[in-house]
Amino acid sequence: MKKGNIITSVLVMALSVYVIVTCAGYPTAEAYGTGVPGPGLWPMAVAVCMLLAAISLLIKALRTKKEDDTPIEMWTEGTKRVYITMAILVVYVAVLGIIGFLISTAVMLFIFIQWFGKKKPWITLLISVICTAVIYGVFKFLLNVPVDFGLFYI
Amino acid sequence: MLIEVLQSAFSPMVLLYMVLGVGAGICIGALPGLTATMGVALLLPLTFGMDATSGILMLLGIYVGAIYGGSISAVLLHTPGTPASAATAIDGYEFSKRGEAGRALGIATLGSYVGGIMSCICLWLISPQLAKLALKFSSAEFFLLALFGLCIISNISGKDMAKGLICGFLGILTATIGIDSVTSYVRFSDNVNLLSGVQYIAVMIGLFAMSQAFESIEDIFSKDEVNTKVTRLLPTKEDLKTILRTSSVTGLIGTFIGIVPGAGADIGSFVGYNAARGFSKHPEEFGKGAPDAVAASEGGNNGVTGGALIPMLTLGVPGDAVAAIMIGALTIQGLTPGPMLFQNNKVLVYTIFLGMFVANTIMVLLGFSCIRLFTKVLSVPKTILTPIIFALCVIGSYAMRNNLFDVGVMLLAGIIGYFLGKVKVPTSPAILGLILGPMAEKNFRTALLKSGGSPDVFFNTVICWFFIILIVVSLFGGKIKAFGKKIIKK
Numbered sequence: 001m002k003k004g005n006i007i008t009s010v011l012v013m014a015l016s017v018y019v020i021v022t023c024a025g026y027p028t029a030e031a032y033g034t035g036v037p038g039p040g041l042w043p044m045a046v047a048v049c050m051l052l053a054a055i056s057l058l059i060k061a062l063r064t065k066k067e068d069d070t071p072i073e074m075w076t077e078g079t080k081r082v083y084i085t086m087a088i089l090v091v092y093v094a095v096l097g098i099i100g101f102l103i104s105t106a107v108m109l110f111i112f113i114q115w116f117g118k119k120k121p122w123i124t125l126l127i128s129v130i131c132t133a134v135i136y137g138v139f140k141f142l143l144n145v146p147v148d149f150g151l152f153y154i
Numbered sequence: 155m156l157i158e159v160l161q162s163a164f165s166p167m168v169l170l171y172m173v174l175g176v177g178a179g180i181c182i183g184a185l186p187g188l189t190a191t192m193g194v195a196l197l198l199p200l201t202f203g204m205d206a207t208s209g210i211l212m213l214l215g216i217y218v219g220a221i222y223g224g225s226i227s228a229v230l231l232h233t234p235g236t237p238a239s240a241a242t243a244i245d246g247y248e249f250s251k252r253g254e255a256g257r258a259l260g261i262a263t264l265g266s267y268v269g270g271i272m273s274c275i276c277l278w279l280i281s282p283q284l285a286k287l288a289l290k291f292s293s294a295e296f297f298l299l300a301l302f303g304l305c306i307i308s309n310i311s312g313k314d315m316a317k318g319l320i321c322g323f324l325g326i327l328t329a330t331i332g333i334d335s336v337t338s339y340v341r342f343s344d345n346v347n348l349l350s351g352v353q354y355i356a357v358m359i360g361l362f363a364m365s366q367a368f369e370s371i372e373d374i375f376s377k378d379e380v381n382t383k384v385t386r387l388l389p390t391k392e393d394l395k396t397i398l399r400t401s402s403v404t405g406l407i408g409t410f411i412g413i414v415p416g417a418g419a420d421i422g423s424f425v426g427y428n429a430a431r432g433f434s435k436h437p438e439e440f441g442k443g444a445p446d447a448v449a450a451s452e453g454g455n456n457g458v459t460g461g462a463l464i465p466m467l468t469l470g471v472p473g474d475a476v477a478a479i480m481i482g483a484l485t486i487q488g489l490t491p492g493p494m495l496f497q498n499n500k501v502l503v504y505t506i507f508l509g510m511f512v513a514n515t516i517m518v519l520l521g522f523s524c525i526r527l528f529t530k531v532l533s534v535p536k537t538i539l540t541p542i543i544f545a546l547c548v549i550g551s552y553a554m555r556n557n558l559f560d561v562g563v564m565l566l567a568g569i570i571g572y573f574l575g576k577v578k579v580p581t582s583p584a585i586l587g588l589i590l591g592p593m594a595e596k597n598f599r600t601a602l603l604k605s606g607g608s609p610d611v612f613f614n615t616v617i618c619w620f621f622i623i624l625i626v627v628s629l630f631g632g633k634i635k636a637f638g639k640k641i642i643k644k
Contacts, residue, residue, distance in 0.1 A: 008317075008579065012324075015327075019342075026339065026341070034603055034606075035605075035606050035607020036337075037602065039339035042594075043327055046591070049323055050323035050327070053319040054320060060316070072576055072577065074576065078371070078373055079372060081371050082368050082369075089565060090565065093565050096548070096561065105545050105548075108544065109545060112544070113538055113541050116374050116538075116540070116541070117537040135546065139549055142203065143199065145199070145203075145552075147552075
């Protein structure tokens with residue numbers, strides 16, 4: 001937990017500093033002449049508060065004694081599975097616009113259900129095709145969402 | 155108007171949508187790993203094509219059903235189906251061990267109903283008055299209200315205040331991306347998809363549905379099995395008395411917790427549980443399967459459902475995460491929650507009130523008649539369900555405005571949400587930030603615009619001072635109390 005807290009606070013601090021620096025470059029109230037704060041004031045104020053919160057988290061984390069610390073399991077069977085899942089989904093979302101909804105979703109479902117469910121491939125194929133068709137049908141015909149995009153236009 | 159309200163709430167289509175919503179909600183709530191927020195976020199796209207009344211009432215049905223449905227797995231599996239039923243699991247499972255699962259489910263069903271009805275009554279009584287008051291608000295008051303809502307983050311973020319605050323600030327900053335509404339200046343990104351801001355429904359689907367699904371991947375191969383049989387569902391006379399006594403009180407408590415921005419049903423059920431233990435004649439039985447414990451927790455969490463709608467409808471401030479999604483649902487329908495809703499869409503508002511009663515009644519009827527069917531839902535394999543949730547998250551965030559960019563935003567929010575969960579950062583403050591941040595900023599600057607830059611505008615009215623006092627109390631209330639105790643001790 002200690003390590004996690006330190007990493008979190010450092011990341012948040014970096015983000016806060018980025019926001020503060022970016023906002024410092026935005027036009028100020030004088031530029032508009034209405035007495036209204038410029039576009040940078042609000043995000044900058046929020047970023048300053050966030051920076052303070054991150055600093056307090058960092059101090060607390062550094063003070064944590066080793067014996068009070070409970071490690072976060074970031075590299076177990078379970079979390080590794082999550083990372084692979086994330087990677088597959090990133091690829092899926094990336095190709096979604098190119099290949100189209102029907103084919104990529106059916107393939108995505110097939111990969112996951114086969115991996116998790118360990119059923120006979122043709123059963124998995126049936127499940128994934130039916131699920132994709134139902135989702136597609138409901139959104140396209142019942143809800144009038146244009147799900148037709150991508151190379152194959154389906 | 156009464157006839158119009160009755161007509162729209164009892165039209166066959168609306169009733170059908172509500173039955174479907176409540177049924178789906180109970181199933182979603184019953185499945186461990188699927189929460190009420192997730193259910194509402196996942197099924198929100200279904201309402202895009204409906205009219206406002208059907209859409210909102212279906213979402214309400216899902217909400218009410220899911221909060222109740224969580225008790226089914228809490229009792230049968232000792233795993234709360236939603237965080238809202240965590241307190242129910244403590245005593246409910248003891249009933250199952252004794253072979254009295256049916257009795258516990260009966261108490262939970264009726265307790266949820268009583269709690270829900272109490273919150274309906276409060277919704278009905280408080281909202282119109284609050285809306286009338288809110289009509290007097292100008293930008294200065296709305297700014298202070300939003301600020302108060304944001305300050306509450308520090309009180310609800312649990313053990314680690316800094317983490318809750320960080321998450322809230324992240325939400326506020328995310329909402330500032332895009333064109334600034336006052337000066338039209340483009341902030342942080344000139345990506346064309348971000349000019350009108352980050353789509354917060356996409357962020358919510360990511361934070362609450364996608365990241366939950368990632369978590370369930372971790373132990374995808376574990377199986378939950380129900381070994382107990384559900385018999386004798388209807389409560390005895392004695393249980394009935396307990397339920398009426400306990401759930402009505404905890405329902406009221408839940409309602410008030412629902413009104414507090416950001417505090418949701420999980421908090422409602424625990425506070426209700428603790429309160430019931432406080433006034434119970436035999437508190438030592440709590441934790442060992444006491445009927446009042448189950449009734450208290452379920453009354454408390456269903457009490458939140460109506461309570462959360464009160465600030466949402468009257469002020470545009472979400473009472474909890476589900477209410478936040480409903481703000482999105484209303485916005486898509488072209489309606490802005492807030493005092494003007496009570497002026498311009500009176501019929502819709504009162505239909506929502508009546509719909510809450512109807513949804514609760516459908517819930518209790520479905521609960522008593524089909525509970526055995528709902529317990530079957532528990533055997534739906536996660537291995538198939540989770541991939542389908544992925545697909546639904548993707549299409550749901552796409553359907554918002556038919557834009558693939560939002561799908562990417564959703565996935566990113568899901569991944570970030572998963573890691574935030576790993577370092578124990580609560581994600582619900584982000585929602586408050588996303589909704590209240592822009593509200594605070596816009597009204598802050600509009601107020602200054604009207605006053606020509608003079609900050610006096612924030613201290614001019616009684617309502618302003620009321621909010622300022624609330625803000626001070628919410629920030630320093632704990633410290634003031636501790637200081638007072640010290641003085642008294644001396």
